[in-house]
Amino acid sequence: MRNFLAGLFVILLGFLSAGKSFGQNSVEMADQLRADGKIYVVVGVFLLISAGILTYLIFIDLRLKKLEKQRSENQKELKK
Amino acid sequence: MKELASIAWWKWACAGLLIYTVVGGLLLEVPRLPILNESIRNLYFHVPMWFGMIILLTVSAVYSIRTLLKYNPLDDLKAQNSVHVALLLGILGIVTGMLWAKYTWGAYWSNDPKQNAAAIGLLIYFAYMILRGSFADEQLRARISAVYNVLAFALFIPLIFILPRLTDSLHPGNGGNPGFNSYDLDARMRLVFYPAVIAWTLIGWWLVDLMNRVHVLNNEEVEA
Numbered sequence: 001m002r003n004f005l006a007g008l009f010v011i012l013l014g015f016l017s018a019g020k021s022f023g024q025n026s027v028e029m030a031d032q033l034r035a036d037g038k039i040y041v042v043v044g045v046f047l048l049i050s051a052g053i054l055t056y057l058i059f060i061d062l063r064l065k066k067l068e069k070q071r072s073e074n075q076k077e078l079k080k
Numbered sequence: 081m082k083e084l085a086s087i088a089w090w091k092w093a094c095a096g097l098l099i100y101t102v103v104g105g106l107l108l109e110v111p112r113l114p115i116l117n118e119s120i121r122n123l124y125f126h127v128p129m130w131f132g133m134i135i136l137l138t139v140s141a142v143y144s145i146r147t148l149l150k151y152n153p154l155d156d157l158k159a160q161n162s163v164h165v166a167l168l169l170g171i172l173g174i175v176t177g178m179l180w181a182k183y184t185w186g187a188y189w190s191n192d193p194k195q196n197a198a199a200i201g202l203l204i205y206f207a208y209m210i211l212r213g214s215f216a217d218e219q220l221r222a223r224i225s226a227v228y229n230v231l232a233f234a235l236f237i238p239l240i241f242i243l244p245r246l247t248d249s250l251h252p253g254n255g256g257n258p259g260f261n262s263y264d265l266d267a268r269m270r271l272v273f274y275p276a277v278i279a280w281t282l283i284g285w286w287l288v289d290l291m292n293r294v295h296v297l298n299n300e301e302v303e304a
Contacts, residue, residue: 027112027113027114027117028117029112029117029118030117030118039106039107042106043102043103043106043107046102046106047099047102047103050098050099050102051099054095054098057091057283057286057287057290058084058087058091058095060290061087061091061286061290062083062084062086062087064290064293064294064297065083065086067297068293068297071297
């Protein structure tokens with residue numbers, strides 16, 4: 001009887017672990033990276049690069065605005 | 081500070097959306113799928129390249145039609161620069177796609193119908209840029225390249241949206257299946273994906289805007 005129960009237990013455990021490996025959550029994701037909090041390092045790097053590129057775009061935009069202003073003033077003077 | 085306030089509102093919206101895309105794209109939940117694993121997040125960065133490209137090409141086709149209806153050098157300029165930036169996004173799209181494909185489909189290039197169609201589409205638009213360079217007369221250049229651009233767009237859309245669906249493709253939503261729903265683009269992913277598309281399209285349009293203004297400043301005859 002005891003052997004039978006032990007056998008049943010082993011089989012059940014087998015089913016459980018098999019079920020787990022076929023289940024949705026067994027798909028390997030970067031869970032450890034997230035648990036360690038190191039994912040925030042990656043987010044930080046992405047953010048710095050995006051912010052840098054956006055700042056540069058704004059910088060070029062402002063430069064152009066200045067040139068456009070100059071040009072329109074020059075044209076006004078030419079018309080006078 | 082006063083200068084910063086003069087930057088158009090949609091440019092600030094674009095910056096905000098891009099930052100949201102980066103943070104949300106890396107941190108929010110995604111479906112756990114085999115093979116794709118964590119690389120499913122590429123959907124937030126690879127696919128918006130193509131969406132941005134297609135939107136810019138649509139804008140370009142509209143400006144080309146306007147050029148044909150009534151000649152205005154500024155419309156022609158906008159059509160040209162939209163294709164220019166669309167090509168940039170398209171090249172980034174194809175290169176990021178190849179990298180992603182290597183680790184999910186097993187090869188950088190597997191002659192997937194959509195890969196091939198995208199490559200042909202890029203070549204068609206490279207030809208547009210070459211065609212533009214081969215005219216000395218401005219009006220002639222504007223008219224002929226506008227006709228070519230409209231035809232190129234009419235060819236590009238079936239090439240990328242219809243033909244890959246008629247056959248089997250590794251890309252999701254092809255081979256008879258409609259759009260994205262067959263894929264696991266669930267509600268959680270849409271929350272980042274759509275803002276990402278808007279963000280990248282706006283960045284593209286921002287670049288087009290900068291190019292237009294540089295050309296206008298360079299050319300005394302074109303008046304803004």
